[in-house]
Amino acid sequence: MSDDDVLALVTRVREACTAAGENDPLDEAAVLALEHRGLDGVRAWTPSSAGESTGGPTGEGFALRRDTELDLAVAPADRGAGVGAGLAAQALAEPGPLTAWSHGDHPAARALAERHGLARARELWVMRRPASEPLPPVEVPDGLTVRGFHAAPGPQADTDRDAVLAVNAAAFAHHPEQGSLDAHGFVERTAEPWWDPSGLILAHDEEGLAGFHWTKQHSPQLGEVYVVGIAPRAQGRGLGRLLTLAGLHHLHERGVGEVHLYVESDNHAAVHTYSRLGFTHAAADTHVQYRRA
Structure with missing residues (x-):
């Protein structure tokens, strides 16, 4: 063929x-x-x-x-x-x-x-949350600003891109897929139909980008918590929950009926955070990676 x-x-x-x-x-x-x-x-x-x-x-x-x-x-x-x-x-x-x-x-x-x-090596869970469940408000602490990615191409968008890639590389240094995202991969994703600059939510403090939440809207009914990345220096401050909430509000404002996300089954801290925000996992929503040494 x-x-x-x-x-x-x-x-x-x-x-x-x-x-x-x-x-x-x-x-x-x-x-x-x-x-x-x-x-x-x-x-x-x-x-x-x-x-x-x-x-x-x-x-x-x-x-x-x-x-x-x-x-x-x-x-x-x-x-x-x-x-x-x-x-x-x-x-x-x-x-x-x-x-x-x-x-x-x-x-x-x-x-x-x-x-x-091939041995069973990893389990990736899909967790889901209906948009009908009310969300707690986003409370941004002093010293932190939350905004969307700069929409217009140019130096500001380039600065945002480079900052996102740097935080992503640091936050996912040991992740076999997400940690490899580079400028070429970023451009490929921003060329996809689902790309929405306002859906890439950035949190800045006095040192620069502290974390981001990249959301997706697959259809009018379905949204996704695509990537939540927190700079190692900013971890332990509750930014993961804050940015996840900000992204959920963004997707709910666009009228989605459900939001899903992917998380490693053994990432207990992340599973706990998402569970407290109303996400649940069904056994059928499990992806398995098999590996041959």
């Missing part, structure tokens, strides 16, 4: 999964990489290629491997016939370190992981 054919197949499978009420099988980083760089640096397998090599079944599905990261998905209508097993056999044949996400903790993904020696 040509690159264009593979990309079209990936789109069809993603649409089939979400139409069936499932999570998108690709995370944001994978989607942005395909949008901006296509299949550059990606090895791709499709059911037709896997079937030709192994004599296995064919259908709608894909496996994409970039460095040590694997994404694999099969359209709901084509599951149960060995399509996923054939793709996994191809994509996992090469030994070495590898990670793969199951967006929804699917039993089939669990079985494939066990078969190929």
Whole structure:
């Protein structure tokens, strides 16, 4: 298949999964990489290629491997016939370190992981909060200013961007995905349809940017606590709760019916903060990363 054919197949499978009420099988980083760089640096397998090599079944599905990261998905209508097993056999044949996400903790993904020696390594929770629940007010202490990102392109916006990237790098220095955000990634995200400068909320003190809350509005009904980053020097002052509240007020003012967020299941401090603000987690809202050493 040509690159264009593979990309079209990936789109069809993603649409089939979400139409069936499932999570998108690709995370944001994978989607942005395909949008901006296509299949550059990606090895791709499709059911037709896997079937030709192994004599296995064919259908709608894909496996994409970039460095040590694997994404694999099969359209709901084509599951149960060995399509996923054939793709996994191809994509996992090469030994070495590898990670793969199951967006929804699917039993089939669990079985494939066990078969190929991938261990359950991380759990990412989705927590949700209905906008119908009232919010406490935002109380900004003396010495702190809270505002949106500078909307107009120019030196002020560049200063805001650089400050956000610096705080993000420090706050998420040990986070495998968020900590790698750079200027190029920032530009990619601000080119997305959901980008709203007023939804990137900044808190400044006398030393500069102390923290930020980047919100998303996916649709008129759904908002997201996208990233809350606090500078290490400003931690322990309640800024995480303050900025989360400011972002929730921003999203509620735009009429969303629900706000969700993603949080590592073992980040007990963050889970506690979000729970106190009315967020809850259901077992089905769990994403699992599998890892092969």
